Amino acid sequence: MLNFGSQIHAKTPQLSVIDNRGLWVRSISYCRHPGSLSVTEERITRQRFNPRGQLSHCIDPRVFELLQADNTLDPNLSNWFSLTGTVLRTDSIDAGTRVTLNDSAGRPHLSVSATGVTRNWEYEDQNSPGRLLSISDQVASADARITERFVWAGNSTAEQSLNLVGQCIAHYDTAGLNGVNSVGLTGTPMSIFRQLLLEEHEANWKGDGPSDWQECLAPEVFTSHCTTDAGGVAVIQTDAKGNQQRLVFDIAGQLKASWLTLKDAAEQVIVSALDYSAGGQKMSEVHGNGILTTYTYEASTQRLVGIKTERPAGHPSGARLLQDLRYEYDPVGNVLAVRNKAETTRFWRNQKVSAQNIFVYDSAYQLVESKGREMANSSLQNSEHLPPLVPIPPDNSIYTLYTRTYSYDRGGNLIQVRHIAPATDNSYTIDVTVSSRTNRAVLNALTQKPDEVDALFDAGGHQLQLQPGQQLTWTVRGELLQVGDETASSHEHYRYDSESMRIRKVNVRHTDKAVQTLSVTYLPGLELRTICLGERVSEDLHTLLVGESGQAQVRILHWETGRPAGISDNQVRYSYDNLIGSSGLELDANGEVLSYEEYYPFGGTAIWAATSLVEADYKIVRYSGKERDATGLYYYGYRYYQPWVCRWLSADPAGAIDGLNLFRMVRNNPVTLADAKGLAPSGKVKKAYFHMLTNGSQFRDSMPETPRDIDEAIDIVARQSERNLERLANNFEKFEPDTLETDFFLHTSTADYEITHFSSSDFTDVEGNAHFLSRQQLEKRNISFNTNNTEIDDLAELATDRFAFFSIGEHGGKPKTKSRFGNFRYAASYESLNRYQDYALLQTHDLLLPLDRPSSSTSSTAFLADSDRAVFDDGLLSNFNSDEGAAVIGSIYMGKDIKEGLAMTVAWDFHAMGIDTKQKILERVVEDSNSNSIVQAFYRPQLLIPNGMRLSKGQFTLTSMK
Numbered sequence: 001m002l003n004f005g006s007q008i009h010a011k012t013p014q015l016s017v018i019d020n021r022g023l024w025v026r027s028i029s030y031c032r033h034p035g036s037l038s039v040t041e042e043r044i045t046r047q048r049f050n051p052r053g054q055l056s057h058c059i060d061p062r063v064f065e066l067l068q069a070d071n072t073l074d075p076n077l078s079n080w081f082s083l084t085g086t087v088l089r090t091d092s093i094d095a096g097t098r099v100t101l102n103d104s105a106g107r108p109h110l111s112v113s114a115t116g117v118t119r120n121w122e123y124e125d126q127n128s129p130g131r132l133l134s135i136s137d138q139v140a141s142a143d144a145r146i147t148e149r150f151v152w153a154g155n156s157t158a159e160q161s162l163n164l165v166g167q168c169i170a171h172y173d174t175a176g177l178n179g180v181n182s183v184g185l186t187g188t189p190m191s192i193f194r195q196l197l198l199e200e201h202e203a204n205w206k207g208d209g210p211s212d213w214q215e216c217l218a219p220e221v222f223t224s225h226c227t228t229d230a231g232g233v234a235v236i237q238t239d240a241k242g243n244q245q246r247l248v249f250d251i252a253g254q255l256k257a258s259w260l261t262l263k264d265a266a267e268q269v270i271v272s273a274l275d276y277s278a279g280g281q282k283m284s285e286v287h288g289n290g291i292l293t294t295y296t297y298e299a300s301t302q303r304l305v306g307i308k309t310e311r312p313a314g315h316p317s318g319a320r321l322l323q324d325l326r327y328e329y330d331p332v333g334n335v336l337a338v339r340n341k342a343e344t345t346r347f348w349r350n351q352k353v354s355a356q357n358i359f360v361y362d363s364a365y366q367l368v369e370s371k372g373r374e375m376a377n378s379s380l381q382n383s384e385h386l387p388p389l390v391p392i393p394p395d396n397s398i399y400t401l402y403t404r405t406y407s408y409d410r411g412g413n414l415i416q417v418r419h420i421a422p423a424t425d426n427s428y429t430i431d432v433t434v435s436s437r438t439n440r441a442v443l444n445a446l447t448q449k450p451d452e453v454d455a456l457f458d459a460g461g462h463q464l465q466l467q468p469g470q471q472l473t474w475t476v477r478g479e480l481l482q483v484g485d486e487t488a489s490s491h492e493h494y495r496y497d498s499e500s501m502r503i504r505k506v507n508v509r510h511t512d513k514a515v516q517t518l519s520v521t522y523l524p525g526l527e528l529r530t531i532c533l534g535e536r537v538s539e540d541l542h543t544l545l546v547g548e549s550g551q552a553q554v555r556i557l558h559w560e561t562g563r564p565a566g567i568s569d570n571q572v573r574y575s576y577d578n579l580i581g582s583s584g585l586e587l588d589a590n591g592e593v594l595s596y597e598e599y600y601p602f603g604g605t606a607i608w609a610a611t612s613l614v615e616a617d618y619k620i621v622r623y624s625g626k627e628r629d630a631t632g633l634y635y636y637g638y639r640y641y642q643p644w645v646c647r648w649l650s651a652d653p654a655g656a657i658d659g660l661n662l663f664r665m666v667r668n669n670p671v672t673l674a675d676a677k678g679l680a681p682s683g684k685v686k687k688a689y690f691h692m693l694t695n696g697s698q699f700r701d702s703m704p705e706t707p708r709d710i711d712e713a714i715d716i717v718a719r720q721s722e723r724n725l726e727r728l729a730n731n732f733e734k735f736e737p738d739t740l741e742t743d744f745f746l747h748t749s750t751a752d753y754e755i756t757h758f759s760s761s762d763f764t765d766v767e768g769n770a771h772f773l774s775r776q777q778l779e780k781r782n783i784s785f786n787t788n789n790t791e792i793d794d795l796a797e798l799a800t801d802r803f804a805f806f807s808i809g810e811h812g813g814k815p816k817t818k819s820r821f822g823n824f825r826y827a828a829s830y831e832s833l834n835r836y837q838d839y840a841l842l843q844t845h846d847l848l849l850p851l852d853r854p855s856s857s858t859s860s861t862a863f864l865a866d867s868d869r870a871v872f873d874d875g876l877l878s879n880f881n882s883d884e885g886a887a888v889i890g891s892i893y894m895g896k897d898i899k900e901g902l903a904m905t906v907a908w909d910f911h912a913m914g915i916d917t918k919q920k921i922l923e924r925v926v927e928d929s930n931s932n933s934i935v936q937a938f939y940r941p942q943l944l945i946p947n948g949m950r951l952s953k954g955q956f957t958l959t960s961m962k
Contacts, residue, residue: 007037008032008033008034008037008361008362008363009032009363011030011040012029012030012031012032012040012363013030013952013953014027014028014029014952015027015028015029015952015954016028016952016954016955018829019049021049021053021752021831023047023049023053023752023829023831024047024829024831025046025047025048025049026044026045026046026047027044027045027047028042028043028044028045029042029043029045029364030042030043030363031043031362031363031364032362032363033362033363033368034360034361034362034368034369035368041410043061043364043410044061044064045058045059045060045061045660046058046059046064047059050081052081052085052750053750053751053752053831054079054081054085054750055079056078056079056080057075057077057078057079058075058076058077058078058656058660059075059076060076060410060411060412060660060661061410061411062409062410062411062413062439063075063076063093063411065410066436066437070436070437073093073437074091074093074437075091075093076092076093076094076439076656076660077090077091077092077093077655077656077660078090078091078092079091082102084106084729084749084900085749085750085899085900086100086102086106087100088100088101090655092114092461092651092655092656092662093437093438093439094438094439094440094461094651094652094661094662094663095114095460095461095651095652095653095655095662096113096114096115096459096460096461097114097459098111098112098113098114099111099112103123104733105130105726105729105730105733106725106726106729106730107121107123107130107132107726108121109121113460113476113478114458114459114460114461115458115459115460115462115474115476115478116139116140116459117137117138117139117140117476117477118137118138118144119135119136119137119138120135120136120138120144121134121135122134122135122136129166131150131152131168132150133149133150134146134148134149134150134205135147135148137476137477139476145202145203145204145206146203146204146205146206147173147174147203147204147205148171148172148173148174148203148205148498149170149171149172149205149213150168150170150171150172151168151169151170151171151172151210152166152167152168152169153165153166153167153168153169162181162182162183163182163183163184163185164180164182164183167180167183168180170210171498172203172205172213173203173497173498174203174475174477174495174496174497174498175194175196175197175203175495175496175497175498175503175504176194176195176196176197176216176217176218176503177193177194177195177213177217178192178193178194178497178498179192179193179194179195180192180193181193181223184228184232186228186230186231186232186701186706187232187703187704187705187706188226188228188232188234188706189226190225190226190227190228191223191224191225191226192223192224192524193221193222193223193224194221194222194240194503194523195217195218195220195221195222196217196218196220196503196504196521197216197217197218197495198216198217198218199218199506201216203216204216222240222521222523223240224237224238224239224240224523224524224525225237225238226238229249231253231697231700231701232700232701232706233249233253233694233706234247235247235248235249237524237525237547239523239524239525239526239544240523240524240526241263241526241542242263242264243260243261243262243263243525243526243542243544243556243558244260244261245258245259245260245261245270245525245546245547245548246258246259246260246261246267247548250276253694253695254274254276254280255271255274255548256273256274257269257271257272257273257274258270258271258546258548260544260546260556262544262556262558262570265570268288268572269287269288270287270288270546270554271285271286271287271288271548272286272287272288273285273286274286277297280776281295281297281302282295282551283295285551287552287554287574288572288589289572289574289587289588289589289590289591290311290312290315290316290317290591291309291310291311291322291574291576291587291591292309292310292311292312293307293308293309293310293551293552293576294306294307294308295307295308295551296308298329301329301333303327303329303333304327304579305326305327305328305329306324306325306326306327307323307324307325307551307578307579308321308323308324308325309322309323309324309342309576309585310322310323310324310342311591315591316590316591317590317591317592321341321342322342322576322585322587322591322593323340323342323576323584323585324340324341324342325338325339325340325578325579326338326339326340326341327579330361332365333672334359334361334365334669334671334672335359335579335671335672336358336359337356337357337358337359338356338357338578338579338671339354339355339356339357340355340356341355342355343355346396346399347396348376348396348397348399348400348423349400349423350423351400351401351423353373353399353400353401354373355373356372356373357370357371357372357601357671358370358371358372359601359671361669365667365669365672366406366408366412366667366668366669367406367601367668367669367670367671368405368406368407369403369404369405369406370403370404370406370600370601370671371401371402371403371404372401372402372598372600372606373399373400373401373402373598373606373607374387374399374400374401374402374421374426374598374600374606374607375387375388375390375398375399375400375606375607375608376397376398376399376400376423376424377390378421378424378426378606379426380419380428380430381604381605381644385632386605386608387605387606387608388608389608389609389610389613389616390607390608390609391609391610391611392593392595392596392609392610392611394609398609399607400421400423400424400426401421401422401423402419402420402421402426402606403419403420403421404417404418404419404420404600404601405417405418406646406668408668409434411434411439411660411661412439412659412661412664412667412668413432413434413439413441413647413661413663413664414432414602414645414646414647414664414665414668415431415432415434415441416429416430416431416432417429417430417602417646418430430443430644430645431443431444431448432444432645432647433446433447433448433449433450433453434450434453435450435451435453435454436450436451436453437454438453438454438461439660439661439662439663439664440453440454440456440457440461440463440663441453441645441647441663442456442463442465442645443467443644443645445467445468446465446467446468458474460474460478460650460651461650461651461662461663462474462478462480462649462650462651463649463650466483466631466633466642466649470483470484470488471483471484471485472649473485474650475496477496477500478500478650478653479494479496479500480494480640480649480650481493481494482494483629483631483633486508489509489510490507490508490509490510490630491507491508492505492506492507492508492629492630492631493505493506494506500637500638500653501522501637502522502635502637503521503522504519504520504521504522505519505520505522505629506518506519506520507519507629507630513533514533514534515533515534516531516532516533517531517532518530518531518630519532525544525545525546525547526542526543526544526545527542527543527545528540528541528542528543529541529542529543531562537561537562538562539559539561539562539563539564540559540560540561540562541557541558541559541560541562541563542557542558542559542560543555543556543557543558543620544556544558551576551577552574552575552576552577553574553575553577553583553621553625554572554573554574554575555572555573555575555620555621556570556571556572556573557569557570557571557573557618558570564614564617565614566612566614566615567614567615567618571588571589571618572588572589573586573587573588573594573618573619574586574587574588575619575621577625579671579672580624580670580671580672580673580674581624581625581674582597582599582622582623582624582625583597583619583621583622583623583625584596584597584598586619592611593611594610594611594615594619595608595609595610595611595615595616595619596608596609596610597609597619597622599622599623600643601670601671602643602646602665602670603623603624603634603641603643603646603670604643604644605622605623622634623643624636624674624675626641632644633649636675636676636677636678637676637677637678637679638653638654638677638678638679639652639653639678639679640678641665641678646665646670647663647664647665648662648663648664648665648678650663651663652678652679652680653679654679654680657679657680657838658679658680658681666681667681684802684946684947685714685839685946685947686713686714687802687947688774688802688803688946688947689713689714689716689717689841689946690707690712690713690714691799691802692713692717692798692799692800692802692803693706693707693713693716693717694706694707694713694799695799696796696797696798696799696800697796697797698797698798698847698850698884698885698888699798699799699888699889701885702885702886702888702889703716703720703889704720704889705719705720714839717841717892717894718894718895720889720892721892721893721894721895721897721901722897724889724890724891724892724893724897724901725893725897725900725901725904727890728901728904728905728908729904731904731908731911732745732904732907732908734911735911740907740910740918740921740922741907741908741910741911742907744903744906744907744910744921744925744931744934745903745904745907747903747925747931748810748899748902748903748906748907748931748935749899749900749902749903749904750899751810751811751899751930751931752810752811752812752829752830752831753808753809753810753811753829753830753831753899754808754809754810754811754812754827754828754829754830755806755807755808755827755828755829755830755833755943756806756807756808756809756825756826756827757772757804757805757806757807757825757826757827758819758821758822758823758824758825758826759821759822759824759826760821760822760823760824761822761824762824762958762960764953764958768952768953768954769950769951769952769953770826770950770951770956770958771948771949771950771951772804772806772826772945772948772949772950772951773804773948774801774802774803774804774946774947774948775801775802776801776802777802777947777948794848797847797848798847798848800944802946802947803841803944803945803946803947803948804944804945804947804948804949805942805943805944806942806943806944806945807940807941807942807943808830808842808902808941808942808943809930809932809935809936809941810930810931810932810935811829811830811930812929812930823960823961824958824959824960824961825958825959825960825961826956826957826958827956827957827959828951828955828956828957830943833949836945836949837895837896837898838895838896839894839895839945839946840894840895840898840943840944840945840946841892841893841894841943841944841946842892842893842894842898842901842902842941842942842943842944843891843892843941843942843944844891844892844893844901844902844905844939844941845876845891845939845940845941846940847887847888847891847892850876850880850884850887850888850891851876851877851880851882851884851887852876853872853873853875853876853938853939854936854937854939854940860933860936860937861937862920863917863920863921863923863924863934863937864913864917864920865913865914865916865917865920867914868912868913868914868916868917871912871913872909872913872938875909875912875938878912879908879909891905898943902935902939902941905939906931906934906935906938906939909938921934
């Protein structure tokens with residue numbers, strides 16, 4: 001184990017300052033660099049709340065320091081709220097100003113973006129279900145364009161037979177037409193299609209109906225099909241060209257094997273075997289090329305410490321260890337070293353060059369130094385070009401050692417990268433200029449003056465130049481539209497769907513002989529890649545993406561025409577990933593090496609080797625498992641990443657979900673963390689929600705959406721939370737102001753909340769911090785706990801064993817003094833939970849009994865008049881029409897919706913009560929000075945934190961109730 005440098009972290013606590021309302025107003029951290037241990041920098045993040053306890057301003061340490069010299073600067077983030085608590089306006093120094101207005105039903109009605117684009121939502125009238133009909137975008141001084149249209153199925157016999165009643169069957173969006181042909185009984189679309197906009201058209205769906213809109217669409221229709229099991233999980237998927245993937249899952253819902261059948265060809269194995277531990281961790285897998293990959297985990301933490309890829313004994317190509325990655329971590333999980341034990345140590349120019357990387361961090365867990373190996377012919381890489389390719393196998397003179405150091409400012413902006421390779425004299429410095437007013441930053445080649453940086457971005461935080469003279473153009477929705485202009489020797493442009501996912505990419509290059517056009521169309525499980533020289537198609541390639549292939553990414557290359565010499569048709573390429581998903585080792589269907597690549601920590605290529613130039617040309621996914629465009633940018637989904645500057649090209653469209661710096665890449669910890677879609681580092685939080693939706697039978701059977709991948713699950717839960725809130729908001733329209741219902745809602749939704757957790761032991765560490773663990777974490781760490789705390793049905797029906805549980809109630813009420821879970825009571829302010837709030841999940845009551853009130857003593861429901869007892873008992877039956885599934889998914893709220901959802905849920909139940917009961921409810925709230933006893937009588941809310949939660953000393957209180 002490496003020495004992780006305890007001196008760096010000594011006396012660097014994370015402190016929180018809480019005001020008399022229990023609100024977190026200061027966060028104090030101490031940053032120390034390993035190169036200057038005697039210097040400790042205090043960094044204070046400040047928050048301000050309005051009188052209703054809503055977050056109004058946030059200022060990070062860097063901006064606060066700048067503010068002392070220039071009082072015209074704005075806070076990093078400012079929010080303005082409506083009377084119901086929704087955010088009306090957000091001001092961000094990085095992303096600009098955004099205004100959003102909802103209608104009386106709580107639905108989006110109008111928004112104005114930072115770039116001045118006005119968006120309007122139009123719905124069905126009051127006599128209809130109120131479904132969305134269209135979305136229009138309007139740029140200042142231009143006519144509005146209807147960018148989206150929604151067509152809903154009726155109730156005809158044909159629509160009933162296809163289970164389409166009430167479904168959106170045609171969605172005309174910014175990429176064309178996306179439609180549904182049929183839906184399964186579990187709600188999974190069984191047949192979908194996509195029709196693209198004509199290349200010369202932009203989305204503007206004016207006219208009276210589909211006959212008018214069809215004129216803008218290309219004639220080809222791409223239709224995909226799937227077959228599901230009884231639980232709605234896709235087991236057979238057929239892409240738009242007739243290629244089929246078949247999947248088999250085990251009893252726990254984990255992938256067991258997968259196959260692929262190319263159109264008019266025989267079925268072939270992609271994954272032949274997968275083995276899992278009792279805790280669900282992958283232990284080994286065997287692919288169709290006979291390659292065995294095994295995984296090793298650290299016993300005490302269950303962190304992945306080894307990934308070994310080999311041709312086992314008896315393989316037709318001979319036994320060989322191909323890759324053996326070994327990871328070392330510090331106590332909090334930062335990667336300290338990775339070694340490839342399959343590689344031999346080489347010697348060149350008095351250097352011992354080992355296949356290893358060493359990483360050093362500051363006390364804020366930012367990467368400050370990395371050491372590794374690179375190719376001896378490497379130099380400073382620009383945006384577009386990879387380093388020169390070397391053949392496989394390489395000789396000893398290929399590799400040399402390098403050291404990189406990274407410097408950051410107080411706001412987390414990377415400001416300098418220093419690269420040193422003494423043996424080859426390959427030393428250089430990359431400098432980044434940061435704005436004097438925001439976190440926007442560019443390479444020094446664009447400007448060295450901080451006051452000029454903001455002019456290189458638009459008002460929404462989108463960078464306007466990639467390199468000097470290389471212009472960037474953006475869509476009205478903040479998506480990258482084009483790199484370069486059409487007069488340049490080459491340019492690249494893109495088209496996106498309604499979810500801002502890329503559907504088309506077109507690269508145009510002007511040569512002496514002709515114009516070369518490379519285009520890619522992205523479809524479910526399929527990419528259509530063509531190259532045209534003038535009007536002639538010189539290459540037509542179908543790339544199949546295998547959706548379930550274990551640790552590896554698997555692509556099959558099928559040429560309709562133009563296959564180059566030196567590569568076989570229907571080639572299967574297995575790409576074996578590292579810890580963060582970067583594609584390192586590529587193998588073919590026989591287990592032979594096609595290519596090998598190593599990366600610098602923030603994404604540049606350090607080593608690049610392949611068996612031939614033609615094989616190298618067809619490697620698509622690289623760093624972090626993402627596609628690298630001809631521009632040098634990596635496409636992540638919602639954003640593009642610049643590896644040579646180590647930062648995003650635009651501000652985070654999700655806002656401050658990952659901190660106040662909207663351009664920072666994975667918290668400056670790129671070796672440990674990975675970002676799946678360009679919003680925030682992904683990890684165990686998303687896995688917890690994915691596990692809940694796919695393994696919890698109540699959610700799997702009742703949720704209207706099924707996650708296609710781990711990243712979708714959390715979005716599905718968030719959308720369900722919004723639907724639940726919208727349903728309650730519609731109910732609340734019936735109440736006049738100053739009624740018990742509205743007054744209770746206003747009080748409870750703006751009150752300060754407290755969460756509590758009972759345990760049978762004091763599990764604080766020696767420094768007084770507490771780590772609240774999920775059941776799964778307790779099992780993995782072999783920590784003894786009372787298994788009776790969780791119902792067996794809870795594991796099967798809800799699958800919330802990856803969450804830590806807390807009760808939640810208004811702060812200041814009479815605290816709960818006993819619990820079956822133990823006598824140690826941990827309590828913390830809900831408002832002080834900071835980032836955990838965004839991912840928290842509220843269950844209003846026990847979802848194993850979704851239609852039942854919590855069991856209560858007679859005294860706790862003494863406010864009920866006799867005539868209201870039956871109404872109270874049957875309240876949930878009435879709310880959800882006796883539908884258990886509807887009650888399960890209708891009783892959850894996530895993140896920002898939690899307080900409002902709980903308040904409206906309880907207040908709505910008052911409407912059926914008589915005047916005597918309402919009066920007693922009011923008296924009890926006044927007498928207790930809070931709403932806890934009423935909330936607990938009607939419901940029994942629980943707060944679930946995915947993957948547990950760490951709280952520092954001072955953030956919670958611990959009381960022994962013995």
